[in-house]
Amino acid sequence: MVESNSSSVDIPVPDTTVLMCRRLLGGDWYSLPLAPIHIESITEGQTNKLYILKLKHTPSTSATTPDTVILRLFSDIWSQEEIITQNIVYAILSERGLAPKLYGVLSHSQGRLEHFYQCxxxxxxxxxxxxxxxxxxxxxxxxxxxxxxxxxxxxxxxxxxxxxxxxxxxxxxxxxxxxxxxxxxxxxxxxxxxxxxxxxxxxxxxxxxxxxxxxxxxxxxxxxxxxxxxxxxxxxxxxxxxxxxxxxxxxxxxxxxxxxxxxxxxxxxxxxxxxxxxxxxxxxxxxxxxxxxxxxxxxxxxxxxxxxxxxxxxxxxxxxxxxxxxxxxxxxxxxxxxxxxxxxxxxxxxxxxxxxxxxxx
Structure with a gap:
């Protein structure tokens, strides 16, 4: 979900959002709270901002916990009702294998965590x-x-x-x-x-x-x-x-x-x-x-x-x-x-x- 020429710089994401991501992902993301996370901006558009979140130098010890995920933060162009609907639709598509795996929805529906593809x-x-x-x-x-x-x-x-x-x-x-x-x-x-x-x-x-x-x-x-x-x-x-x-x-x-x-x-x-x-x-x-x-x-x-x-x-x-x-x-x-x-x-x-x-x- 990222082009090969994406920027590779640390982008500030609110600490509360990062903590929420750690809790949703569990495993090493949460049990190793001091493990640094590399945050890379992919795109910022009309509908959302996309980031890559990656545990630095800490390969996950769990087969079910990913080392890298996509963080999608919704823009203010959407109403709360529309964001909730989008998350429901995405969850269904993910379960049916038509969308990347959904790892979690952030509180207040401000965003969600999705599977990262090398692509x-x-x-x-x-x-x-x-x-x-x-x-x-x-x-x-x-x-x-x-x-x-x-x-x-x-x-x-x-x-x-x-x-x-x-x-x-x-x-x-x-x-x-x-x-x-x-x-x-x-x-x-x-x-x-x-x-x-x-x-x-x-x-x-x-x-x-x-x-x-x-x-x-x-x-x-x-x-x-x-x-x-x-x-x-x-x-x-x-x-x-x-x-x-x-x-x-x-x-x-x-x-x-x-x-x-x-x-x-x-x-x-x-x-x-x-x-x-x-x-x-x-x-x-x-x-x-x-x-x-x-x-x-x-x-x-x-x-x-x-x-x-x-x-x-x-x-x-x-x-x-x-x-x-x-x-x-x-x-x-x-x-x-x-x-x-x-x-x-x-x-x-x-x-x-x-x-x-x-x-x-």
Missing amino acids: RTLTNLELYQENVLTHTTRIIAEMHLQDMPVPKDASFVFKCMRRWLKKTEEVCLSDSKRQSMLNGMLSEKKWEEELDWLEQHLKQLNYPIVFCHNDLYSQNIIRLLDKDEFNIRVIDFDMASYNYRGYEFAQLFHDLLFDYSCTAHPGFKYLPDQYPSLEQRQNIVRLYLQRLYDRDTTKEEVDQLVNEIQQTRLYSCLFVFLWGLRASVVYNYPFDSLYFAKVYLSMYNTEKERLSKQKFE
């Missing part, structure tokens, strides 16, 4: 490899088969998008520099009305709603370093909720258009010609449906989902656009999140125009 995230080119796409598609199908104790509608992601929009507008009102940077994009459309329209548009299409990951991009798909190349896992379930199944694939296909290995500004390359061909999309959808239904699929079923993906591309574009706007005013990412938002805004406008033409054909 790396996948590159854009690796995502295109047949074995990787096949394995990822099967994981998606497993996720979509889950029955979870959360609302079965597609409202959660829209709730998040409205929150990001509101927070971005609030920052701009109090910061003239930020307002100048974002004014063109914020004023291009009445975004609250755009969200209302899109939500109603998707409801009218009446597409299947399933339990989704909702944040399926390359940085959340990892390869374990101590396993063979087929051992692919999906991580980071903060956005997991019920949603339109086509959205999951629209998001994955869009991410294939970006190469994040670029070190020059803006920190990524946009490669619009890399969108999967119709044949590639059909093959991926066929694999997914075969795993979902445990049988051969019909051409009609494949065509239906391919169409769902096409129709939910607009949804995916708006999600990332609003995420990018919010990120640009709050966090420092390794790439230009404002420029990233501009690219997705352009993609959104292109998809909106395509849908309009389709309507009048």
Whole structure:
């Protein structure tokens, strides 16, 4: 759950939080209270902060107690109710083998301890490899088969998008520099009305709603370093909720258009010609449906989902656009999140125009 180029510096985490982690982990973590713990920051984003916690020079004497774990601290963007729901969902996914092992939930639901994988995230080119796409598609199908104790509608992601929009507008009102940077994009459309329209548009299409990951991009798909190349896992379930199944694939296909290995500004390359061909999309959808239904699929079923993906591309574009706007005013990412938002805004406008033409054909 960490990239090989993560920073390796001691980061202050409150002593009370560290003590709570020791108690949750037990074993040498708790019985050796003076054993130093190395704390390494991985990421700080809109939804959480991630740290690696490792017992220094003290290999655990217990087979069930890990030497290294992930500490996930939730940001204040979430309500207490949402954090509790996330922890319940994660615990269930962990028990079912779909998420890393859960070692404990911190009091007041401020965070949780998760299994640490020696791993790396996948590159854009690796995502295109047949074995990787096949394995990822099967994981998606497993996720979509889950029955979870959360609302079965597609409202959660829209709730998040409205929150990001509101927070971005609030920052701009109090910061003239930020307002100048974002004014063109914020004023291009009445975004609250755009969200209302899109939500109603998707409801009218009446597409299947399933339990989704909702944040399926390359940085959340990892390869374990101590396993063979087929051992692919999906991580980071903060956005997991019920949603339109086509959205999951629209998001994955869009991410294939970006190469994040670029070190020059803006920190990524946009490669619009890399969108999967119709044949590639059909093959991926066929694999997914075969795993979902445990049988051969019909051409009609494949065509239906391919169409769902096409129709939910607009949804995916708006999600990332609003995420990018919010990120640009709050966090420092390794790439230009404002420029990233501009690219997705352009993609959104292109998809909106395509849908309009389709309507009048």
